[in-house]
Amino acid sequence: MKGKDLLKLMSEADVSLIEESENAPQVEKKKISKMAWLLPLAGVVAIVLLIGVGVLFQNGKKQTSMSSEEKRHEDLGYGIYLDTIAGVEFHSADAEDKIRYGLLSDGSDIILSQSDIGEYIGTVSDDRGQELVGKKAYHYAKYPKYNSIIIVELEDSYALFCAYGYSVDVPLGDSLKDAFTKYGLPEKGVKIEVYDHNEKLIRTITERSDIEQIVEILVSCNNIGYTEPNRRLVQAWNETYGNDYVYLDEKSGTIKYRDIIIDQTIQESISKSSFGGVETKSEGERLPVEDMADELWHKDSLELIIEVSEGYRIRLNYCPLARKISAFNGAFDLTEEKMKKLDALLK
């Protein structure tokens, strides 16, 4: 058995192990043993802090540290909805959220204080566990205008939840206009981050006129499904390499690969012609068709993240060779003219 087989075999792990680890709990750093001599001092500090907290929250308000209820909720990974914001699911803050909203300090979770509770935003109307229905939610004071991060008031503590944005399905043939309108674009657009195919941030666009122009181009594109863009990718392959090792399965609209390993002679010519002289494989190694196709198709693709003033984010993938933007549930058609304008704005 090889490592790859074992990696696949891990799918058969016990359900209890999978469920336990699905949402990584926020485990405190455990460095007590090396600091044992500090324990008596820590006790004194704790008493002082408790007195301080009592003074600070003498108006009866609660402290926003992680409670067992919150931990349980986080472990279960429930999604919740608010009565005031339709179509947005909030989830327990994950690692990416914590980095984004500065909820980590020196690698550990920061402890929120009373001053972090902002304006009332709504009441939990739906919760898979049914435990939070009816609880009040507030803005995070550090980001008073963001709806993408909220604090829910529990019995004896508070819990943080985050959202990516609205659940949107764009029917085949429709444009991105309705979806973008839901997000308040272009008016509410704050910035657009542009990443290359290696996930490296190459540009952050904040100029209002640029954001408006990009959005204008995007909303004019219609969802054409994936078959046509796939056909374009196959065509690009044929034109570049002059063979049918990659082809379109007309019935399913998906791309298929012939089970061929390209020999070294062909690989060398490919390396020179399409990789711009950058070798991606060591000398003498053979290259499967899929690798070549992937490199050809995605080397110029870009990932766009549009952020709006409420903090929501829309992720889009721009693939020039397929002349498409992937977003939500669809593939949106681009003309040569639109791509020219888009390239000028993004790069």
Added chain:
Amino acid sequence: MRSTDGDIVDMFLERNEDAINATSEKYGRRIRNIAFRIVGNIQTAEECENDTYLEAWNRIPPSEPRTYLMAFLSRIARTISINRSVSDHRLKRFAYIDELSSEMEQCIASSSSVEKEVDAKLLIEAICSFLKKQPKEKRVIFMRRYYYLEKTSAIAKCFGYKESSIRSILFRMRNELREYLEKEEII
């Protein structure tokens, strides 16, 4: 109000196509996240998500995962996404799967010179048994890395450790697992 897991499984059993919508509404985001972490591409992750629903449709019945629907779906999504990553040979992701595979290989690299036929069922049972004997934190770190295929940097941030600490925890666990498997005569 969204359906309970039991309701959804009932819909699958009745061959009611609303089961797919209910599953997507309740678990779509999480399935997509699992797939995205593995394949690293939105479009492919969405395709894996759809394949997961199809596979669930084919498996229920006979399966009836009323009490563990999310785990059931995550297993399917994970397998589909890994297979997709491997078969697509997406350069970056393929390299990442390779990295994880070579780490896993350490766990089954027996010190004996005799190559032994490994029974997959016994092996996964033994791995689970080993994990259940570990402290919860180590167990979850292992699963986050080798089930959910998370990067060590992401695990480190979640657990408040330095990345190097996570790497050494995993290194020690892999060695301990290999010793355990040898002791149990699995490898």
